[in-house]
Amino acid sequence: MHLLVPKVGKMYLSSLFYCLNRKTSLVSNNQQGDPLPQGGRRDDHSLWPVAILILPIPSPWWSGPTDLSKIHTLVVGQLQTNCYVVESNSHALIVDPGDEPERILRFVKDLNVTITCIVATHTHFDHVLGVDGVRIVTKTPFLIHRDDLSMLESMQSRVRQFMGFEVPPPPKVDGYLKDGELLKLGDKTIRVLHTPGHSPGSISLSGEGYVLTGDALFNQSIGRTDLPGGDLQTLVQSIKERLFKLGDETIVYPGHGPETTIGDEKLANPFVGKAGRLQIG
């Protein structure tokens, strides 16, 4: 569709996509009564005039908001993990249900969508504690990258050792995702990118105009690599050779904190940006 759009129209269209995507996140959080994550979302209103200006313009290339994947954010658990519900054409994927499964279930029920699967970007406890609660009701498979299986299996002892508290047994895995694999969601596809470094089996999920990066890349930061299975050089390579190859306008939805874009992080990320302190690889 974009190929048919004149240059100016294309620019305006992507602005509108940006508005709708961001607004969706804002609405989702407010519906759940969450505090907004620090910084980053309240200024979204500034783009609404652009959307209002272009909405009434009749155009042969306008195909409406059903063409979008919507990214809903629910901040869950004690480490304030971003659980994402990616929605497209009445289907949805639940990514990183890190806690509060009842709240996630209430949210997807209100969306009135068919859940296709549950995916963890990696298997640290703060991304998987809600999996069983969500799976038992949605009856959908739980998928991870195989390289994170051993970390999942030892979740209880690791949390006891590093965090000092008890967690329930880890969820069972129903299937494994490979680098390059395509997940179908309605009429959209989401590509699995293996982005290890924060953990061996960390993955990112790349869709049209967005990428979910788990704990690999954050707004102005990168994932920690001091936990077992972490490796700094591998993480920097994952970010620079995989994530930074995506378009600059790509919206980054990280595992914690506010969204950003690939372009902003390439420029200003203090670790892996243009003048960042880590220039490995």
Ligand SMILES: [Zn+2]
């Ligand atoms: Zn993590």
Ligand SMILES: [Zn+2]
């Ligand atoms: Zn995390």
